[in-house]
Amino acid sequence: MVTLDTIANQALQKLGVQGISSLEEDTEVAKDCRLALPSVIGSLLRRYSWGFAETVQIVPRINWEDNGTYKFRFPSGFISLLHTERDWEVLGEYIYTSNDQPIRLKYIRYVEDPRRWDHLFRECVVLKLAVTLCDRLVQSESKKAFLSQELKSALEEAKEQERSGRDNQPWQWG
Incomplete structure (x- = not known):
């Protein structure tokens, strides 16, 4: 079973650093992994439209604004x-539109459980975590450059795989 501990240990292995028993252990390496993982996951999810993280949700309006627009909160x-059915504007953490009906949003959601991740996304998280930790744990510019290139290649492969899978299927509301 793949866990965040597994992901962290795979990244540490790529760095040539001793693994950890758990992200919760009281060591500097575990603390570094624990602090870095959420932003690594979030930034990779935001960078591309990963199919496993896509979802559709109907969002009700939360109130009407004085300027004639309606306000909706992100889920x-x-x-x-990724998409909504009508014209909209994003300001901060809200969506504004002139239509008062609930909005159907297609968006990328945060998925922390690595068992739900695509295998290529998992590899990208391992590589990005290794790159993120490299300066602190091994101080090797050559290793960081090598891992950065591996990450770039993994992202390109993931995008190509996703694109080829989607080219054969018309987009529809889920």
Whole structure:
């Protein structure tokens, strides 16, 4: 079973650093991994439209603004907006539109459980975590450059795989 501990240990292995028993252990390495993982996951989810993280949700309006627009709050776990059925504007953590009906959003949500991740996304998280930790744990510019290139290649492969899978299927509301 893949866990965040597994992901952290795979990244540490790529760095040539001793693994950890758990992200919760009281060591500097575990603390570094624990602090870095959420932003690594979030930034990779935001960077591309990963199919496993896509979801559709109907969002009710929360109130009417004096300027004639309606205000809607992004759903919990929201990372980035892919599509909505109407014209809208994003300001801060809200969506504004002139229509008072609930909005159907297609968006990328935060998925922390690595068992739900695509295998290529998992590899990208491992590599990005290794790159993120490299300066602190091994101070090797050559290793960081090598891992950065591996990450770039993994992202390109993931995008190509996703694109080829989607080219054969017309987009529809889920």
